Amino acid sequence: MTQTTDNPFFRPWTTPFGIAPFGDIRIEDYRPAFERALADQRAEIDAITANSETPTFANTIDALETSGHALDRLCGVFFNLAGSDATDAIQAIQREMAPVLAQHGNAITLDHRLFARVKALYDQRDSLTLTGEQKRVLEKTYKNFVRGGAALDEAGKVEMRRITERLATLGTAFSQNVLKDESTWTLDLAEADVTGLPDFLKNALAQAAKDRGREGYVMTLGRSMVEPFLTLSPRRDLRETIFKAWVKRGEMGGESDNTAIVAETIKLRVERAKLLGYPTFAAFKLDETMAKTPEAVRALLEKVWSRAVVRAGEERLALAEVAREEGMNEPIQPWDWRYYAEKVRQRRYAIDEAALKPYFQLDRMIEAAFDVATRLFGVTFRRREDVPVYHPDVRAYEMLRDGTPVGLFLGDYYARSTKRSGAWMSAFRSQEKLSGDVLPIIVNVMNFAKPPEGKPALLSFDDARTLFHEFGHGLHGLLSNVTYPLLSGTSVARDFVEFPSQLYEHWLERPEVLSRFAIHAETGEAMPQALIDKLIAARTFNQGFATVEYVSSALVDLAFHSLSDADGIDPIAFEAAELKRIGMPDGLVMRHRTPHFAHVFSGDGYSAGYYSYMWSEVLDADGFAAFEETGDPFDPKLAQRLGAFVYSAGNSRDPMEAYVAFRGREPDPEALLVKRGLATAA
The missing domain is CATH 1.10.1370.40 (Neurolysin; domain 3)
Structure with a gap:
């Protein structure tokens, strides 16, 4: 002791x-x-x-x-x-x-x-x-x-205790098993295996080897290395090996296998819902959201799904044509999609991912995210070297308004073996006033590949979007201005919490931002306007693929939690049956397969709620359209309402009321389809 x-x-x-x-x-x-x-x-x-x-x-x-x-x-x-x-x-x-x-x-x-x-x-x-x-x-x-x-009566309370305590144990085990698979699986690569890869990726693979005390190159299951390898490596055999390991996380057998954990979790959630008088866990979970019912969620997802499947089919034909020209006559497999999609993108838009990446330096993208917050909300950021941090890679910044500190922001950007995959925002301390003027301490955690000593960290455009997304969450916590802890920051309905983060992504794509902060790492030159135009023109490229990946995950999540009886469920077989039922296109897989679907099974956070990103996307697409309608993406009056009714308001009012107070009306769902290129603007 x-x-x-x-x-x-x-x-x-x-x-x-x-x-x-x-x-x-x-x-x-x-x-x-x-x-x-x-x-x-x-x-x-x-x-x-x-x-x-x-x-x-x-x-x-x-x-x-x-x-x-x-x-x-x-x-x-x-x-x-x-x-x-x-x-x-x-x-x-x-x-x-x-x-x-x-x-x-x-x-x-x-x-x-x-x-x-x-x-x-x-x-x-x-x-x-x-x-x-x-x-x-x-x-x-x-x-x-x-x-x-x-x-509940006393017998019901006994059951509730049993269920919730067991679910807590299962959720912890699930997340630790995924981390174990991600941190222990590696693939040693020789010089011949990395031929044709751009320097930024070779450097990341070399750094991963160095971090593990090995020579040469090492591939890990970090998304920041897997996705660029699948996009840029001409070695189909290696792409297949890496992809199969990537989608098998949590299903590799042995002590870290999550299959039984998922089955028990689903069963216990059904029991919990019925104990509280709901027919299914989805009905229970959605009762306190904007969507309200599983039927409303399914209606949105299926509307988008039908259009996305058609678009994905068109995309697959284009990929197959390029593949045949290069002598690959087999059907497009999941480990082929990103590789040939990049080739199609280069042909259509003359955008080369390897040539684009030097423009997205991590340090400059952090500056860009800060600058947007300054222009929208009048806050500034200052690096604090005197603030204790939990790892040498973590950076600390104080956020100020009119020179007065109003919050502390931590940025933890690089992947490491002790960090779970993905990207997220969290709070070391949430804002509130009940106990005094308590300032928030907010952290953004990413998994970008760490560069070699003395070299800048280079991001893909998707990485940069992730940074903006998480900083949108961060601002939701940092700008919070409520009295009660229960209502602070991101403590809002699950299908509203992604609105501030997804909305914030839009400013990354603005020419006003790219021209100032997308600076080439070697030449120091700003991204040319012609390249900015190409990048914006290509933003709906491959959206069939991206939408099918996401919506299939959301539909499987909803299907699991719409069960009224889960006794004896085989999660892997159930997943396969649901994908067959919805008509999952060939050559595509879920963005998050069930055995590593941490959003849904490492806790209750997004269980029956993975649809939330798309529900919030209706809000963010329609919400940013409000700025576009003014002709000024930083319109002061609109930004003031956005700050007051969304970013600063926490859960102090109903989310639809908050949205209407900002926008002036309820959202138009068609804006989502236009944003994804699945419909044309009226």
């Missing part, structure tokens, strides 16, 4: 912004910190329930919202590191704590005394003198309790 005075979690943090003193934290500090933080919140909850006074907003909701600060601070550190710098020791603690934390959450949610106080306030909410934000907090708190099982 670590002594109290030695444990950083047992003392105030006097670091800049009160960020964790990462260098002082030892692995042995976590368990005692969890023990104390859990005990502290239990005592705080007991004080609320033991209060003999009539329930008031202050002595119940305010008290509940201010409870658990020590646990929040600890979890902010621990779970961010579990995703971005997960050592074996961190993972062991994560496995141990998953059911403990679920038990703790259940103890609060299923406490009949606490729920009675919340319900008493909810029942008289219309007669209470509450602000709009307070009323929203009360309604959300009550619904969260009910959805957590607080209204």
Whole structure:
């Protein structure tokens, strides 16, 4: 047991912004910190329930919202590191704590005394003198309790505890298994294997070998290396080997195989939904979203699906024609698609991915993302070298408005073996005012290939778009301006949370941004206007492929969670049957196959909710059209409304109300199809 005075979690943090003193934290500090933080919140909850006074907003909701600060601070550190710098020791603690934390959450949610106080306030909410934000907090708190099982009888509560605690364990195991497959699979490549590859990719492969103490070149299962290799390597045999390993993550057999975990997860989710009175988990999960019902989600996805399949068929014919010209007469396989699509793109638009990449330097794209925020929202960013960080690659920036710090932003951009794949935004601390003026500490995590020493990191255009996407999430957290923690930042409906991030991507494609920040790494010259024009003209290229990849994943997710009985389910067979049912085109696979579909199975986050990106895309396509209609992509009045009603508002109002307050009307779904090139503008 670590002594109290030695444990950083047992003392105030006097670091800049009160960020964790990462260098002082030892692995042995976590368990005692969890023990104390859990005990502290239990005592705080007991004080609320033991209060003999009539329930008031202050002595119940305010008290509940201010409870658990020590646990929040600890979890902010621990779970961010579990995703971005997960050592074996961190993972062991994560496995141990998953059911403990679920038990703790259940103890609060299923406490009949606490729920009675919340319900008493909810029942008289219309007669209470509450602000709009307070009323929203009360309604959300009550619904969260009910959805957590607080209204169940004792037998139902016992079942709810069993289900949620087991799901917490399964979700942790799922994500750790995927990370294990991604971090352990490698392929050694000789000089002959990398012939014809551009320097940026050869350098990344060489750096991966160096990082592992090997000679030559090493391929990993990081997306930032897999996708360019599949796009640019003429070696069909290697593309096949790498692609098959890539799509088999989580299904490689042995201890890291996720098939049984998925089956049990689906079964438990069905049980949880029925316990709460819903026919399926999808019906339960979507009840608190903009979409509301599985039928509404399916209607959107199938409308897009039918057009995407037609477009993908046209694209496959074009790829096959180029392949035949080069002597490849076999059917286009999934490991061929990106390779021949790049050749078609070069022919149609004279855009060469290898020639394009030097224009997208990581440092310049970070500057671009910051500059857009400055022009839209009046905030600036300043590098802070004195802020402790959890890894040498992490960069810290303070965000300021009128010279006053309003948040801290961390950027963790490079792939490493201890980091799960993908890209995401998270918070070490969320903004709120109930406990004082608490400033947010937000992190963006990416998996870009780290360049050799002294060389700039070069991104693909898709990588740059990912950076803008995650920074859009980051701004949603950084610009938050609410009182209550429950409503802070990105704590919004799942199918609204992607709106600020996807909207932000649009500014990357603006000539005003590209001409200033797309600077060639070797010549120092700005991207020529002619190349900018080609890049913009090509933005709907291969959208049949991209849309089929995505929508198939969303439809399989929805199908799993629309089951009313999942006993004995074989997830792999179910996936295959659903893909056959919807008519998955030959030569294409889901963007995220079931055994590594972390969005859906590493926790409840996007379960029955992967459609959210497309639902939000309706909003972002229509929302950016508002700026285009003004003739100014940085229109001050529109930007002010966007900041006030979307980026700063958290969950303080219904998401459709927030959108209408910004846009002036509800969104037009046709804007999505136009954006993806699946329909023409009226």
